[in-house]
Amino acid sequence: MPVSAAASAREILVRLHDVMAARTTAQAKLNQVVQIIGDATASEVCSIYLLREGVLELFATQGLDQAAVHVTRLAMGEGLVGTIAEESEPLNLDEAASHPDFAYRPETGEDKFHSFAGVPIIRRERAVGVLCVQHVEPRRYADVEIEALQTVAMVLAELIANADLIDGATSASRPAPQAPMRIEGLKLVDGMARGLAVFHQPRITIEHTVAEDTEAERHRVYAAFDRMREQIERMSAQAEFGMGGEHEEVLQTYKMFAYDEGWSRRINEAIDSGLTAEAAIERVQQRTRTRMRQIDDPLLAERMHDLEDLANRLLRIVSGQMGTAAQMGLRQDSILIARNLGPAELLEYDRRRLKGVILEEGSLTAHVTIVARAMGVPVLGRVRDVRRLVSEGDLLLLDVTAGTVFARPTPAIEESFEAKLSLSQKRRASFAALRELPPTTLDGKRITLMVNAGLRDDVAALDLTGADxxxxxxxxxxxxxxxxxxxxxxxxxxxxxxxxxxxxxxxxxxxxxxxxxxxxxxxRDDSGSEENPxxxxxxxxxxxxxxxxxxxxxxxxxxxxxxxxxxxxxxxxxxxxxxxxxxxxxxxxxxxxxxxxxxxxxxxxxxxxLEVPALAEMLDVLLPRLDFLSVGTNDLTQFLFAADRANPKLAERYDWLSPSILRFLSRIVGPARAHGVDLAVCGEMGGRALEAMALIGIGIDRLSITPAAVGPIKAMIRSLDHAKLTHDVPAMLATPPRDLRATLAAWAADHQVELN
Structure with a gap:
């Protein structure tokens, strides 16, 4: 058994170096490769499957029947090999046939082999093949052997790509450049923007993977680390956010990764295995991506994204390919496109030209989202395949409010977007004009409007909105x-x-x-993960x-x-x-x-x-001890309906204007008022005009909402007849109509309540 992953990989790579340099055919090289790997891992079988025409084809083998080469083919997800390629994850089995995805191919003669280990061959973040080994006796391969196989698979990706043995991206998969397209995504930072598509960075192509001199490669990495840390320190010092905030703490976390010795040690270990500096960084990055796929915790996943962001930066430095769009400079109004983006990378861009960001990944809790919100840059996330669907220089119309982006829009689409943008700007201006006016109904009822916040800079919304x-x-x-x-x-x-x-x-x-x-x-809680967090x-x-x-x-x-x-x-x-x-x-x-x-x-x-329904049954005990009570409608509603608010299949069951929700809330109003306890709603429900109108109708006169909702809700309040509303809504709840939402909307229309 190999003493270490590095030693095992180095032993194989030294022998592979000569094979790759030889002037023989790609097939001859692959035939030699499987022999070298089989011998080094003491395996009776070593095979290489490559992706051709969307199917994994057996290209070379030692130990299986040679007649199966170029004959045995497996679809993505089919058999153990297809599963490895589809999931981009290794498999290590002491009894291959016991795995539920095992698929026997009689032409290979593999029925006598019990143990199986396989790793994906990855190029440009996708599996293009599988390298696997087998053994007659049932045994699990050691972790160091799997690690060595993964390192070798990375080198194989270079050989395979240079020999043009794998599927390339076909032009047919890209839409025609002139075709307009509407693409949907996840709303991360609200706003609208127009600009030309700019790709954050070209993909770094690693030309050489096997090191000639490991010490020279190590010094290259050390120098790159020093330069990267200088860049991070400089950007952190130059970042301007007014009065500061949590985004500064994000950058501190980011700097912590830049100085993480564990990360640099793993890169050094990859160099010890015989990889060049670039290949070593990429090898560690592949491990990071594998870990990210296994992480359910969104916060830890975002930490891993930060680490990958730094790996991209380090790779660009060590390869001398620093030409990101930020370094080249934005020449016109631009919408930035990236698979993902780190907070420090976003800070490199000229804010005057950067109008929006589109990410293939991204989440509401991502560090880059926090920083973008502080910068006032709209961000649309989870836009699948955007780097394939959009070309550099395409005109983009970004509407995060609608969760969409239009690429290559027609004149009619442009006109509609400009009209919406103009209307949005006018409405913002009209809401801004309400800033100094109180949220008072037509008949003089004063409603308290407050904002929800979580960052230091959010406090600025008080002056911008006139909130209480x-x-x-x-x-x-x-x-x-x-x-x-x-x-x-x-x-x-x-x-x-x-x-x-x-x-x-x-x-x-x-x-x-x-x-x-x-x-x-x-x-962390040592009791393990929760099924219903x-x-x-x-x-x-x-x-x-x-x-x-x-x-x-x-x-x-x-x-x-x-x-x-x-x-x-x-x-x-x-x-x-x-x-x-x-x-x-x-x-x-x-x-x-x-x-x-x-x-x-x-x-x-x-x-x-009040988020847990059980507390409502104990208000007679609790209210005498309270100064105020706030209803968190987000959690309360999902608990009442047993409907996970994040599950799209249950979206229709999660309606804040259900009679049951409003009846539940109305039962709280009287006791709170009787005890002199301020009662407020501080969930998303209060930030929607029709829902807020219903809440006021059942007697709630304090709302805490997002800053962006203050203007529209204030406009709605100032168009209300409070006495009429509080008379009619309880009557609706006494004998609920089939569709309460439609009934309330009709009431608003009849009484000229401003809901837009």
């Missing part, structure tokens, strides 16, 4: 973008900055809502268990609010005792700080979030 305050400040954002647990002083600084920026307007801080589907890599060990449940975490946050909030009113709210309270325990923890920290002569808040107001 921050009804929900999500403190977990600081935890989600940090590589380590934020220290109390850092938390305190953020909370103080937010309060300073808000001035006399109230800010309601929600204690950390982490856990469940918001797992932090530095705060939304209803799992998260929010207040987790915080009460980890008292140190909550104590640190309590002290940070109390000290930050010195001399001011502190509004603190506990998320996902299921029973009154949870609220009491959390409040007692805060009061104990308050007393501890008072004993030490620290400056304290002038008042602390305590509230709870």
């Amino acid at each position: 305050g921050i009804g929900l400040f999500r403190t977990e954002f600081q935890f989600l973008v940090s590589a380590t647990l934020p220290q109390r002083e850092r938390q305190q600084r953020l909370y103080r900055d937010v309060l300073d920026a808000a001035g006399q307007r109230p800010v309601i801080f929600r204690t950390v809502d982490i856990g469940g589907d918001k797992v932090l890599p530095y705060l 939304a209803m799992g060990w998260r929010a207040l449940r987790l915080a009460l268990e980890r008292g140190g975490l909550m104590k640190a946050q309590a002290r940070a909030l109390i000290e930050a609010a010195a001399g001011r009113t502190l509004n603190v709210m506990f998320p996902m309270v299921s029973e009154p005792w949870e609220y009491e325990e959390a409040r007692a923890l805060f009061e104990a920290q308050h007393a501890w700080l008072a004993q030490r002569g620290r400056k304290l808040p002038s008042d602390i107001r305590y509230g709870a979030m």
Whole structure:
């Protein structure tokens, strides 16, 4: 058995070097390759399958029947070989026939071989073949042997591509350049933009994979690391976001990866195996992509994306191919296209020319999304195959609000887009004109409109929208973008900055809502993954268990609010005792700080979030102890309907204007009012005009919504007759119509309520 993956791979690569340099046919080279690999791994079979015409064809083998070469063919996903290619993952089996995807091919004569190991041959991020070994005796190949096979497969990809043995991209797969196309994606950062398509970077082609001098390759990598770190430090120092915010912490996390010794060590190990500097970086990058496919945790996946972003940068430096669109400079209004993008890469672009970003990947929690939002750049993500469907220089009309991008639009499409853009700008201007006007109904009822926030810069929305305050400040954002647990002083600084920026307007801080589907890599639960994380060990449940975490946050909030009113709210309270325990923890920290002569808040107001339906049955116990109550309609609705809000198949069951939702909420209004407790809705429901109208109709007069929704909701409120609405909506709920949404929309139209 090989002593190490590097030694095993190096032994094979040294022998392969001469084979690849020889002036023989590609087939002759492959025949020699399978012999070398079979001998080095002590395997009785070594075979190479290559992708031709969309099918995996046996191209070379040692140990199987030679008559099967160019005869045995497997579709993607068929058999063990097809499974490896389709999933781009290795397989290592001591008994091949026991695998559910095993497919026997009698012409190969492989029935006597039991063990099987195979790895994908990957080129340009797709599997173009499979390298596999087999053995008569049942045995699992050692991890170092699998690692060696993967390294060898990477070198094979170069040989195979140079010999033109694999499928190439056909021109037929690309739409005609002049054909207009509408492409859909995921809304990441809202907005509209027009510009020409610019590809972030050309694909780096690695010309040489086998090293002549490993020490020389190592020095090349060291020099590239030094240069990359200088670039990251320079960009971090030059980034401008006004008053700062969580995006700065994103860059700190990014810098942490740039200095990660584990990453540089893995690249060195790949060089030890006989790879060039470029090939070693690519080899480690392939491992990263494999790990990313195995990660269910979106936060950890985003960390891996950051690492891949740095690997791309390092690869460009070491290869001398630094020509990204950012370095070349944007010459006109541009829409940037990339598979994925790191935060530092986005910061390299000229903000005056960069009008939007389209990503093949991307997510709402990605670091680049946070930075783009701070920069005010619209981003559309999960746009599948966009780099194939769009050509450099194509005119693009990006409408993230609609979740679409038009490529090569017709004049009619352009005219429609420009009209929508103009209307959007006019509407924004009209909403801006409402900034100084109160959200008061036609008959004089004042509605409180607040905004939801989570970043330091979000506080600027108070002045931009004229909102009454921050009804929900999500403190977990600081935890989600940090590589380590934020220290109390850092938390305190953020909370103080937010309060300073808000001035006399109230800010309601929600204690950390982490856990469940918001797992932090530095705060793991040893009990394993949860099947239903939304209803799992998260929010207040987790915080009460980890008292140190909550104590640190309590002290940070109390000290930050010195001399001011502190509004603190506990998320996902299921029973009154949870609220009491959390409040007692805060009061104990308050007393501890008072004993030490620290400056304290002038008042602390305590509230709870009603997201768990069970809490509604205990309000008579809880309300006397509350100063305010906020309804989180996002979680509440999915719990009431047992309908996962992220599941598209259940979208129709997740309707905020269902009579059951409004009836449930209306039963809370009376008791809260009777106890003098402020009642607000702080979920997405309140940010939609028709839904907000219904909420006001059942007696809710406090809404906390996204900043972008303040203008439209204020316009709706100022067109309402509150007395008429609060009379008619309860009547509708008493005998619900078949389609309450349609009935409410008709009521709004009849009473000239502004809903657009």
